[in-house]
Amino acid sequence: MKKIFYKEWGIDSPKYWLILAVLAAIAGVGGLAAFYMEHNGHWVTGMNNQIVWGMPHVFAVFLIVAASGALNVASIGSVFNKKIYKPLAPLSGLLAIALLIGGLLVLVLDLGRPERLIVAMTTYNFKSIFAWNIILYNGFIAIVAIYLWTIMDRKVNRYYKTAGMAAFIWRLILTMGTGSIFGFLVARQGYDAAIMAPWFIIMSFGFGMAIYILVLMDAFRRDQRPLGDAVMQRLKNLLGIFVAANLFFMVIYHLTNLYGTENHAFEAFILLEGGIYTVMFWVGQVLVGGLLPLAILFHPALGMQRSWLSAASLMVILGGLATMYVIIIGGQAFPMSLFPDKTIIDTGFYDGVGGAIAAYTPSLPEVLLGIGGVSVALIITVIGMRMLKILPVSLEDKIADPHSAA
Amino acid sequence: MSYRIKLKGLALVVLAMVMSIASVSQAGPNWRETTNSKAAESARSGGQCVRETQWMRNNHMVLLKKDRDFTVHEGIRTVDGSLSECVACHSNTENGKHVPVNAMEGPDGKQFCASCHAFTGVKLNCFQCHAAVPTE
Amino acid sequence: MSRQRKGEVSKQDQPDQNRRDFLKKSAATAVATVAPGVVLHTAQATPRNEPVTDKVRWGMMIDTSKCADGCNECVEACNEENGLTAYSMPEGADESTWDQQRPKWIRTVKVQDNLTGHVTNLPMMCQHCEHPPCQDVCPTGASFRRADGIVMVDRHTCIGCRYCMMACPYKARSFIHENVDIKPSLAPRGKGCVESCNFCVHRLDNGQTTTACQDACPEKAIIFGDLNDPNSEVSQALASYPTVQIRADLKLNTGVRYSGV
Numbered sequence: 137m138k139k140i141f142y143k144e145w146g147i148d149s150p151k152y153w154l155i156l157a158v159l160a161a162i163a164g165v166g167g168l169a170a171f172y173m174e175h176n177g178h179w180v181t182g183m184n185n186q187i188v189w190g191m192p193h194v195f196a197v198f199l200i201v202a203a204s205g206a207l208n209v210a211s212i213g214s215v216f217n218k219k220i221y222k223p224l225a226p227l228s229g230l231l232a233i234a235l236l237i238g239g240l241l242v243l244v245l246d247l248g249r250p251e252r253l254i255v256a257m258t259t260y261n262f263k264s265i266f267a268w269n270i271i272l273y274n275g276f277i278a279i280v281a282i283y284l285w286t287i288m289d290r291k292v293n294r295y296y297k298t299a300g301m302a303a304f305i306w307r308l309i310l311t312m313g314t315g316s317i318f319g320f321l322v323a324r325q326g327y328d329a330a331i332m333a334p335w336f337i338i339m340s341f342g343f344g345m346a347i348y349i350l351v352l353m354d355a356f357r358r359d360q361r362p363l364g365d366a367v368m369q370r371l372k373n374l375l376g377i378f379v380a381a382n383l384f385f386m387v388i389y390h391l392t393n394l395y396g397t398e399n400h401a402f403e404a405f406i407l408l409e410g411g412i413y414t415v416m417f418w419v420g421q422v423l424v425g426g427l428l429p430l431a432i433l434f435h436p437a438l439g440m441q442r443s444w445l446s447a448a449s450l451m452v453i454l455g456g457l458a459t460m461y462v463i464i465i466g467g468q469a470f471p472m473s474l475f476p477d478k479t480i481i482d483t484g485f486y487d488g489v490g491g492a493i494a495a496y497t498p499s500l501p502e503v504l505l506g507i508g509g510v511s512v513a514l515i516i517t518v519i520g521m522r523m524l525k526i527l528p529v530s531l532e533d534k535i536a537d538p539h540s541a542a
Numbered sequence: 543m544s545y546r547i548k549l550k551g552l553a554l555v556v557l558a559m560v561m562s563i564a565s566v567s568q569a570g571p572n573w574r575e576t577t578n579s580k581a582a583e584s585a586r587s588g589g590q591c592v593r594e595t596q597w598m599r600n601n602h603m604v605l606l607k608k609d610r611d612f613t614v615h616e617g618i619r620t621v622d623g624s625l626s627e628c629v630a631c632h633s634n635t636e637n638g639k640h641v642p643v644n645a646m647e648g649p650d651g652k653q654f655c656a657s658c659h660a661f662t663g664v665k666l667n668c669f670q671c672h673a674a675v676p677t678e
Numbered sequence: 679m680s681r682q683r684k685g686e687v688s689k690q691d692q693p694d695q696n697r698r699d700f701l702k703k704s705a706a707t708a709v710a711t712v713a714p715g716v717v718l719h720t721a722q723a724t725p726r727n728e729p730v731t732d733k734v735r736w737g738m739m740i741d742t743s744k745c746a747d748g749c750n751e752c753v754e755a756c757n758e759e760n761g762l763t764a765y766s767m768p769e770g771a772d773e774s775t776w777d778q779q780r781p782k783w784i785r786t787v788k789v790q791d792n793l794t795g796h797v798t799n800l801p802m803m804c805q806h807c808e809h810p811p812c813q814d815v816c817p818t819g820a821s822f823r824r825a826d827g828i829v830m831v832d833r834h835t836c837i838g839c840r841y842c843m844m845a846c847p848y849k850a851r852s853f854i855h856e857n858v859d860i861k862p863s864l865a866p867r868g869k870g871c872v873e874s875c876n877f878c879v880h881r882l883d884n885g886q887t888t889t890a891c892q893d894a895c896p897e898k899a900i901i902f903g904d905l906n907d908p909n910s911e912v913s914q915a916l917a918s919y920p921t922v923q924i925r926a927d928l929k930l931n932t933g934v935r936y937s938g939v
Contacts, residue, residue, distance in 0.1 A: 177869045179768050179855040184778035188840040188853060248838015248853060248870030251667070256837050259546045261819035266841050270817060322811060322928055323847035472849050474802070474924055475789045475939070481797070484753060484785030486778055487849065495778065546819040546835070612729075614832045615824065617883045619725035626863050671833060671868030673861040 138535045140223040142288075142525035145518075147358045152522060159515045166508010169501040170245035178248065181502050186486050186494035187468045192246040194460040195506030197314065198343065199239030199513060200273070201336055202456070204311045205344020205378075207232040207280060207303060209371075210287075214300025219538040220370060223528040224352070229284040230520040231348060232307075233277055238513030240273055242505055265316045272310040279303050288525065311337045318463065325402040326467030331392070335385040339459065342378035346452035349375060353446060355521055356531070364533035365440075366540070372445050376433035379452060383426045398476075401491070405470050406462065410493065413466040416458045425455015469493040561600045576650045581631040591631060599658075606668075625668065630676035642674035724885035735827040735933065736877050737806070737905035738892075739915045742938035744899035745799040749786070752801050755894030756784045759878060761862035768856045781852035783875040784891055789939075798939055801891065801900065803875040804829055804850040805924065806933035812842035812851065812874075821872070827905070827933050830876040838870040847925050850874045877902070905933065 145152075173181055183190040210228035213221035244253055257274075260267040283303045286296035315336030321327040349371050356363045390407070393399040406417050429448040438444040471480070471488020480487050486494060521527055534540045574585045584591060592598065592605070606625065612618045632654040633643040641648040644655040644666055652660055659666055757763040760783060767776045784803040790796065806829045812821045813829065820835035821842045831842075831851075843851040851874040858868050864880040867873055878889040892902040903912035921935035 177856040178853065179771055179776060179779050184775065185852050186778060188843040249836065252837040255835055256818055258549045258552055259818045259835060261546065261816055263814045264817045266815060266817035266839065321845050323845055468844070474848065478789040478791050480787060481790050482788035485782045485849065487787060610834050614834065616729035617726050617824065618729060619883045620727050671861060671866040673863040673866065677863040
């Protein structure tokens with residue numbers, strides 16, 4: 137393996153500024169949407185007292201989970217010492233920070249009182265996993281920044297293994313914390329499961345890798361840098377394994393729920409009778425997010441083609457959003473089991489008359505805010521790649537592959 | 543679980559900001575001379591209610607912040623910093639109706655809170671929840 | 679006074695002691711009188727002076743056999759008391775969406791047993807658990823349980839994240855989705871925070887011992903009082919009749935118990 141050189145992203149200046157302008161416009165619209173929601177109050181959204189977390193949270197949790205997974209590539213290089221991943225590490229770190237900031241921005245701007253963020257950052261109830269997450273998320277940004285520094289600065293390069301290990305452990309705790317947001321809730325049948333924490337970790341691997349692959353391929357293509365199969369095949373195989381693992385955890389979750397009679401109604405809701413939630417589950421989570429990418433990635437011919445790899449990555453991302461929708465919104469839509477073996481026939485507060493699920497229609501401000509967060513993440517990535525020596529000059533096989541003959 | 547953990551440094555910074563800003567500001571043009579709130583009448587005859595005036599100008603936010611915890615967490619309602627009592631005293635009446643104590647317009651211009659807070663540019667959000675007129 | 683703070687001017691030094699007392703009494707009376715829509719209280723308003731302790735644990739017993747079909751008195755009384763009806767739908771809102779966004783601190787629920795067909799009516803509100811999940815999950819500690827058992831939201835610290843609403847096993851919490859125009863003086867509430875039944879804490883702190891819903895129920899199905907006092911009406915009722923907690927398997931030791939469910 138030859139020495140790897142890194143260079144700033146070299147696309148033409150007008151193209152760069154155009155990309156930034158488009159992303160900034162989208163982010164700006166997201167910001168306006170957030171202001172609109174905050175100024176008028178949340179009545180302008182589709183969220184209500186039954187579905188309290190909606191599209192912003194779908195996007196935010198997805199971005200945060202993906203952020204942790206995006207660091208995977210760097211971890212495999214630093215913690216597990218796989219040489220071929222080492223040149224991929226700086227982009228991995230940058231993407232992790234960018235996605236996390238994008239996700240946090242969406243989460244924070246959706247708060248009922250976003251001006252009280254400083255209260256949230258100085259007053260803690262340490263029994264709350266949310267409070268721990270505030271520390272974990274901010275710490276993640278700091279630790280990954282330090283990790284990037286140790287990778288990129290020769291003077292502190294000797295600390296990169298320690299920083300890499302610290303980032304790896306921190307990221308696992310962070311994703312466990314994110315999964316536990318739902319896993320710790322006893323109130324709802326869709327949550328209250330210990331598997332949420334490790335499942336979110338596995339999900340993060342897939343989402344992060346898919347985004348990483350897309351960003352890497354696009355950045356290299358635009359700057360006409362060579363990207364060899366040695367690297368891409370490995371990333372492809374990893375993505376496939378992560379998607380398979382995600383399906384495995386999903387199966388365990390549902391099978392366990394299906395075993396106990398207590399949860400039969402909830403499973404029937406997700407798997408059969410939930411309308412949009414059932415469609416999102418089977419088509420979004422299972423098919424588009426799981427089976428189809430798996431088939432493509434391990435297909436002997438299709439798996440070799442870059443365009444199919446891009447398509448599979450995009451599917452994993454869309455499937456990930458669908459998964460979040462089913463978990464977050466589906467989990468809230470299912471009526472709470474206040475009176476087991478009784479049916480509610482009338483209520484003043486939408487408790488699920490006759491087992492009816494709570495209604496939720498995503499509203500435009502919510503979706504715009506979510507997309508704005510994605511934009512912010514991309515802005516940070518684009519600026520980072522342009523200003524810093526993040527991207528290797530070349531990842532062609534004879535340079536990147538440690539086993540190549542040349 | 544009892545009280546939340548607080549950063550003392552932040553409280554000190556807030557206090558320093560309040561003191562530095564409030565010490566520069568004035569309580570609006572002659573509100574003592576001309577308005578008809580109970581507090582103005584008391585001030586004209588040389589009285590004070592909760593604390594002496596300059597102390598209040600510097601530290602009313604600290605008082606409010608401590609007292610709100612006494613009221614919410616400990617249920618103490620007699621604390622003399624109770625916001626509804628402030629409002630009852632400091633709001634002017636116009637044509638028999640009370641004017642909101644944070645209004646930008648009213649008898650003699652900006653009302654009690656706005657007369658300083660508009661100048662200092664410190665946004666009040668107390669009255670997003672608390673009534674700005676006394677209950678009668 | 680029981681609370682001495684640093685820098686507080688001692689009583690002897692204050693020039694206008696009489697004026698201060700007068701202002702305090704008149705303000706206390708003003709506070710105790712009628713706010714828009716607030717039910718007139720009895721004149722005995724003695725605001726609490728000392729911090730609450732756990733000597734008292736407020737609780738409730740609801741006799742569902744007395745809860746009348748189609749009756750909404752407790753709901754309307756609660757709405758009046760806490761200012762929940764003092765505003766209207768925001769302009770431009772969709773009626774059915776708004777109906778799911780308006781706050782509800784207490785609601786009536788009608789359940790039918792799947793096997794026997796027996797129908798029960800009951801009011802459902804915050805259960806004031808001893809181990810409230812909403813308190814566990816609140817990142818800032820705004821959702822808390824007071825020493826006397828009342829579970830409530832400190833709206834000064836609430837950031838509006840709605841995690842407590844996800845966590846509540848009784849779906850008791852509401853989020854204020856809109857600007858509040860008319861704010862009740864005794865029960866301040868505003869946009870962007872979460873709220874729920876607080877056992878009419880403003881009445882309890884001012885010396886009363888009943889909640890609005892209890893007073894309003896024509897059938898006396900709601901009995902409220904001190905669970906720690908064996909002679910209180912609620913303790914005696916709980917000792918005489920079999921009662922259950924809703925979702926007892928969660929082991930939250932709720933302060934509200936139901937008989938006949």
